[in-house]
Amino acid sequence: MTALARPIRRLLGRSEPDPTPGAAVPEPLPAPVAEQPGVAIDIPETDPLFAFLQAAPAPVDLTHLELASPALDQLRAAGVALVVPLVTQGELIGTLNLGPRLSEQDYSSDDKRLLATLAAQAAPAIRVAQLVREQAAEAAERERYAQELKVAQLIQQQFLPRHLPNLPEWQVAAYYGPARVVGGDFYDFIDLDEGRIGLVVGDVTDKGVPAALLMARTHSILRAEAPRLVAPGAVLARANDLLAEEMPDKMFVTCLYMVLEPATGRVVYANAGHNLPYVRTADGVVEFRATGMPLGLMPGMAYEERTSHIGRGDSVLLYSDGIVEAHDPAGEMYGFPRLKADMATELAGTELLDELLDRLHAFTGRGWEQEDDITMVALRRSPGDGGMAAAAAATPEIATTSEVMAEFELPGALGNERLAMDRVAATVATLDLTPARLERLKTAVSETAMNAIEYGSQGDPAVPVRVSVRRTPTTLQVRIADAGLGGAVPSPGEAELPDLDAKLAGLQKPRGWGLFLIQQMVDHVEVVREGERQTVVLSLDLGGAGDGQPA
Amino acid sequence: MASPLDAHVQPEADGARITLSGRIDRDGDAAMTAAYAAARTTGAGPIVLDFEATDYINSTGIALIVRLLADARRDGRSVRASGLSDHYQEIFRITRLSDFIALDDDGTTPSPRNNGGAR
Numbered sequence: 001m002t003a004l005a006r007p008i009r010r011l012l013g014r015s016e017p018d019p020t021p022g023a024a025v026p027e028p029l030p031a032p033v034a035e036q037p038g039v040a041i042d043i044p045e046t047d048p049l050f051a052f053l054q055a056a057p058a059p060v061d062l063t064h065l066e067l068a069s070p071a072l073d074q075l076r077a078a079g080v081a082l083v084v085p086l087v088t089q090g091e092l093i094g095t096l097n098l099g100p101r102l103s104e105q106d107y108s109s110d111d112k113r114l115l116a117t118l119a120a121q122a123a124p125a126i127r128v129a130q131l132v133r134e135q136a137a138e139a140a141e142r143e144r145y146a147q148e149l150k151v152a153q154l155i156q157q158q159f160l161p162r163h164l165p166n167l168p169e170w171q172v173a174a175y176y177g178p179a180r181v182v183g184g185d186f187y188d189f190i191d192l193d194e195g196r197i198g199l200v201v202g203d204v205t206d207k208g209v210p211a212a213l214l215m216a217r218t219h220s221i222l223r224a225e226a227p228r229l230v231a232p233g234a235v236l237a238r239a240n241d242l243l244a245e246e247m248p249d250k251m252f253v254t255c256l257y258m259v260l261e262p263a264t265g266r267v268v269y270a271n272a273g274h275n276l277p278y279v280r281t282a283d284g285v286v287e288f289r290a291t292g293m294p295l296g297l298m299p300g301m302a303y304e305e306r307t308s309h310i311g312r313g314d315s316v317l318l319y320s321d322g323i324v325e326a327h328d329p330a331g332e333m334y335g336f337p338r339l340k341a342d343m344a345t346e347l348a349g350t351e352l353l354d355e356l357l358d359r360l361h362a363f364t365g366r367g368w369e370q371e372d373d374i375t376m377v378a379l380r381r382s383p384g385d386g387g388m389a390a391a392a393a394a395t396p397e398i399a400t401t402s403e404v405m406a407e408f409e410l411p412g413a414l415g416n417e418r419l420a421m422d423r424v425a426a427t428v429a430t431l432d433l434t435p436a437r438l439e440r441l442k443t444a445v446s447e448t449a450m451n452a453i454e455y456g457s458q459g460d461p462a463v464p465v466r467v468s469v470r471r472t473p474t475t476l477q478v479r480i481a482d483a484g485l486g487g488a489v490p491s492p493g494e495a496e497l498p499d500l501d502a503k504l505a506g507l508q509k510p511r512g513w514g515l516f517l518i519q520q521m522v523d524h525v526e527v528v529r530e531g532e533r534q535t536v537v538l539s540l541d542l543g544g545a546g547d548g549q550p551a
Numbered sequence: 552m553a554s555p556l557d558a559h560v561q562p563e564a565d566g567a568r569i570t571l572s573g574r575i576d577r578d579g580d581a582a583m584t585a586a587y588a589a590a591r592t593t594g595a596g597p598i599v600l601d602f603e604a605t606d607y608i609n610s611t612g613i614a615l616i617v618r619l620l621a622d623a624r625r626d627g628r629s630v631r632a633s634g635l636s637d638h639y640q641e642i643f644r645i646t647r648l649s650d651f652i653a654l655d656d657d658g659t660t661p662s663p664r665n666n667g668g669a670r
Contacts, residue, residue: 414577418553418607439638446609500647503617504624510617513610513646520645 041078041097043071053085054092059112059119060085082107084115088123093130096122148209152182153426155212159219162430163473164403165189165197167262169382171349175357175404177322177374184211184253185320185373186219190226195262198226198235201318201377202255202274210248218243218253218295232257232270233305236292240272240303243296253295256318258288265310265381270303275324275336278343279308280315285343288316313383315348322374323356329365338363348380350470353404366483367411367462403471409464410449412457412483420449420467424478427469431476431542441478441540444521447514448480448536456482456534476540484533553607555579558586565596566628572604575612583615591626598623600652603634613646620651631655 043050049069053060060083062076075083075097084096096119101107107115156178164172174187184204192198200222204211221239229235236257243253256277258269269277273294276287292303310316319339326334339356347355353376361368406427410416424445425438433441449465457463466481498516502508519525524539556579559570567590575583590598600616602608608616623630633655635643643649 417609418574436638436641439636440641443609443638443642450609450611498646500617500650504621504651506621510614510621511611513613517610517613517642517645 041071041074041080043095047071049075050092053083053095054087054090056085057116059083059107059115061107063106082112082115084119086119086123086126088127091127093123093127149180149182152207152209152212153178155209155216156182156184156186157427157430159186159188159216161187161189161403165191167197170262171378171380171382173349173353173378173404175353175374175376175407177357177370177404177407179207179322179370179372179374182212183207183322183373184215185322185375186215187318187375187377188219188222190223192227192230192259196230197260197262198222198232199258199260199318199377199379200226200255201320201375202253203320203373203375204253205251210251214248214251214253217246218255222255222257226257230259231305232259232268233292233303236270236272236295236303237301240293240295240297240301241299244299247296252297255295258318260310260379265312265314266307267310267316268305268307270305272303275319275321277319278317278340279310280317280343280345281311282313285340310379310381312381315343315352315378315380317343317352317356318377320373320375322370322372323360323376326360326364326368326371326374328363329368334360334363349378350404352378352380357407366464368409405469405471407466407468409466410453411461412453412459412463412465413461414450414453414459416465417446417449417453420465420480421446424467424469428476431471433476433540437540440521441476441538444518444525444538445478445480447518447521448478448538451514452480452482452534452536455486456484458485460485471542474542476542478538479535480538481535482533556582558582560586560589560593562593563596563599565594566590566598567593567596568599568601570601570604574607574609575605575615576607576609577611579612579615583619587619587622591622591628595627597629597631599655600630600632601634602632602636602639605634605639608639608642613642613648616648616652620648624651629653 043053047069048067049071052065052067052069062072062081062083065072078097079099080097081100082098084098085092086094086096096115098107098115101111160176161174164174172189176185176187178185184202184206186200186202186204188198188200190198190200202215202218204214204218206214218239221242222235225238226235229238236255239255253272254274255272256269256274257272258267258277260267267288269288269290270292271290272292276289279286279288288306288308290304290306293301324334324336324339328334338359342356342359343352345352345355356376357374360374406423408423410419421442425442428438428441445467449467452465453459457465463483463485465483466479468479470477470479498512499508503510503512518536518538522538523541524537526537526539528535528537553574555573556575557572558579559572561568561570569586569590571586573579587598600619620630630651631653632643635654640649640654643652643654
């Protein structure tokens with residue numbers, strides 16, 4: 001019962017003096033509360049009077065009522081003599097409270113009958129009004145929540161790096177996948193002197209706007225202090241002192257900060273309570289260990305600083321909790337050992353991150369709602385001239401230097417192609433595409449996602465479509481992967497070209513424009529098939545003939 | 552998010568104006584069919600499709616427009632479009648719909664060969 005979940009607001013009214021004592025007609029009802037002073041009295045549902053009124057079939061005269069009830073005492077103290085319960089469908093939703101008759105006579109049975117009739121008619125209407133008000137409040141709360149999520153996402157995206165560092169002889173890749181309720185993950189690359197570079201991966205406790213704001217503050221501190229202090233232990237100690245001064249209760253930041261000398265592979269790192277990076281070497285996967293308290297808990301903390309070396313061909317993975325704390329449908333956690341084992345692969349850069357995400361998704365199963373932000377930064381040092389050349393030759397350009405701007409899944413329900421379109425558009429908002437290019441991309445994404453939903457998912461909301469948005473300095477890619485339920489899906493370029501004359505003459509069906517439009521809307525379309533599954537890769541050239549040019 | 556299609560028909564001179572609001576996609580089939588059924592009773596003049604309040608058209612929406620155009624041509628009615636955004640004007644050109652539907656906002660008219668009204 002909704003009404004029982006909250007205290008009920010009672011309104012006290014007083015009747016006007018009766019000008020005709022002894023009149024046969026009932027007294028006029030008390031004047032509306034708005035016209036005269038009254039008091040509001042809450043009757044908690046735990047008060048015995050609550051149950052008494054809920055069960056009462058008629059107005060209740062308080063004069064002789066004996067009940068150990070604080071609310072009853074309050075009502076009497078306020079001068080209430082008669083309480084008319086407003087009950088609908090067995091639920092007490094309010095009361096009409098009356099003072100003593102000014103004639104000083106008791107309420108007559110006619111009075112009580114009239115009041116009971118009034119209450120019986122008013123109660124359902126009042127309940128409807130209450131429900132409408134509650135629904136409006138709930139809708140406003142949902143809107144506020146959605147708005148807060150949007151703000152958190154905007155803040156988060158604002159502070160993520162726009163570009164990956166260009167390090168000769170190194171393969172660098174990063175992935176940031178926000179949860180629906182945005183967490184506080186962040187990563188950063190900070191240019192330092194002598195060609196060194198600072199790598200940051202961090203995680204703020206809590207979610208939503210507070211976490212996003214704290215992430216922004218931490219990001220700013222690290223950006224300001226890292227070039228000045230350089231030494232990772234000193235940088236984290238300084239950040240800790242600054243954050244401790246202003247840290248809200250029960251919030252803190254974990255952070256791994258590593259300074260890399262690309263030319264030599266030397267790394268110096270310190271850790272503020274963050275996950276230990278994994279390093280894959282020829283001898284297996286090991287951890288870079290260093291200890292330190294999370295940032296912001298208390299000032300004056302020291303952070304252990306360790307030095308190590310990344311050998312040729314070795315890979316490093318920095319990551320956040322979101323991946324290791326993901327759960328499968330049975331509630332088992334992905335865990336550190338599984339991630340460590342998955343690191344034992346020859347893959348590097350974006351391919352490594354893709355592989356780790358694929359394994360995670362295989363573990364969590366279809367329809368998994370990501371519980372927390374997932375952030376990963378992968379580095380690999382070239383195995384040597386020959387090895388690097390071979391790796392570069394085998395890896396498409398987008399994979400070597402791409403930044404994953406977003407990755408998400410959508411239920412395979414028709415209509416969700418518009419969600420894909422809107423999310424991709426929001427993701428690429430920072431790229432300054434011309435309006436015409438953006439509109440074309442939106443149409444291509446919408447059409448491709450609609451095919452993936454209609455064919456690959458067969459319109460089943462439980463069968464998701466995966467979308468990722470990646471960029472390099474020269475290319476924007478949107479990858480839309482279907483689930484392959486519908487078998488081989490016609491690819492752009494394979495389908496029959498739509499012929500409007502034939503359609504108007506009834507020789508072709510009116511439909512059949514989607515694949516044609518996809519091809520017309522973007523610079524390149526590529527289809528990758530794995531068994532029945534199909535991934536359509538839509539590419540836009542950035543900064544070339546498209547952006548900044550007349551559309 | 553765009554709302555489902557609402558198609559409002561208003562007689563105009565010897566023809567009709569169909570004001571299309573919301574999104575034109577598969578969900579707009581019934582609204583588009585009903586709108587044309589109402590518009591075809593308005594006389595023999597042109598049918599103007601007003602896209603000013605349309606915020607999304609996908610390929611299934613294009614198919615609905617193609618079907619309406621085919622019906623109009625069978626009925627000997629010409630079709631014009633107004634209020635199309637630059638993007639959807641481009642799509643009308645790519646699909647060649649603009650060969651058959653005059654776009655009021657870009658100053659072009661369909662070629663006489665393809666002009667609506669020919670039986």
